[in-house]
Amino acid sequence: MNAPMPTRSPVVVAVDGSPSSADAVAWAAAEAGRHGLPLRLVHVCVPPAVTDPVGRDIWLDPLSSQGGHLLAEADDLAQRVHPGLRTCSELRHGFAAAQLLDAAADAAVLVTGHRGLGGFEGLLLGSVSGAVAAHARCPVVVVRGEAVTGGPVVVGVDGSPAGDAAIEFAFEQASTRGTGLLAVHAWSDVAYAGAWIPVPFVADWDALARDEERLLAERLAGMGEKYPEVVVERAVVRDRAARVLGSRSAGAQLVVLGAHGRHLLTGLGMGSTTRALLHHSRCPVAVVRT
Structure with missing residues (x-):
């Protein structure tokens, strides 16, 4: 349910289309629902490493289109986890960690998966997750491991x-x-x-x-x-x-x-x-x- 974000501090979650990101969205939706907070879904389009501005512009539209699709899928997942949850989506351009830290400036908590699509095989923690955990002003939850409901x-x-x-x-x-x-x-x-x-x-x-x-x-x-x-x-x-x-x-x-x-x-x-x-x-x- 995309709507203007209320004034209460939101739960912010990083969306990148990876299985780890899907786990993070589900965790964040449940967290927002438990606390009666809105959920802010954020996808960052990382520009290609080219010096020619024309070459960069060629990639912006498809990257933005893909990002919008990923955000829509994430919003659908969030609604399945907690029907009626208040959500909004943000599509940003730039370096992922910096943009997520900015998007979470007013957040109650920032949620990420433990690794994204760009990680090396076998990598235990993605560079973006590590960076936001080290520098965010709000609490950061890195979602990993098994989903357990009965433990402490x-x-x-x-x-x-x-x-x-x-x-x-x-x-x-x-x-x-x-x-x-x-x-x-x-x-x-x-x-x-x-x-x-x-x-x-x-x-x-x-x-x-x-x-x-x-x-x-x-x-x-x-x-x-x-x-x-x-x-x-x-x-x-x-x-x-x-x-x-x-x-x-x-x-x-x-x-x-x-x-x-x-x-x-x-x-x-x-x-x-x-x-x-x-x-x-x-x-x-x-x-x-x-």
Whole structure:
């Protein structure tokens, strides 16, 4: 149902005609329906890499025509997922990541597939998906893995400002989905197995574990009162975050992460754990920044 976009922040989804894009459209339509938000379908026509303006113009009409067809198909899919959903379509020209970031300037969430039509065989994450996840101001959901309706929402808790924003987003997602929340805090970024460690340090493992449990409790404080309907399970694990969250993503509806954690180098768009999950998660991944 193409109509003028209402003033409420929309769910924005990238459309490129790939199977991954179709999964993203279906996920975005369901998300918009759950929250009572409009859906904005965006297709970007990428101009050919030619220097002759005449040569570029020859391609614009067929690219635009194909884009309009893809948007119409995406809108039809969105209506099948959530009949009566308010939608609008945008056909843009330019570089895909830049245009999607601009289209999502007022978005509640930006949704992409994990790879588009132009990816190399075997590529786990497309360049456009990675770019928007690293630089969008709104939460970004990269749709991958299996569609699961009965599992929990999983959130990685690391004590960073972006991690706190991820906790809020995860609780809201669990609430609207009517499911539980699994809050995971993995507190070892170092592989200790087989390493030489001073005996006094080894004796403090229990104390360190208690400190990490307190950190998790502090970060979740207040969420239970705000979302009393959400049943919360806590997991404090002495392991690498990417490995733990990757394992917990199996059977989950969504994994939610901050854009970067406590150890981010200045200027980087995403932390190593977030990048790893975008490549290897078995379910959709939401990347949230402050």
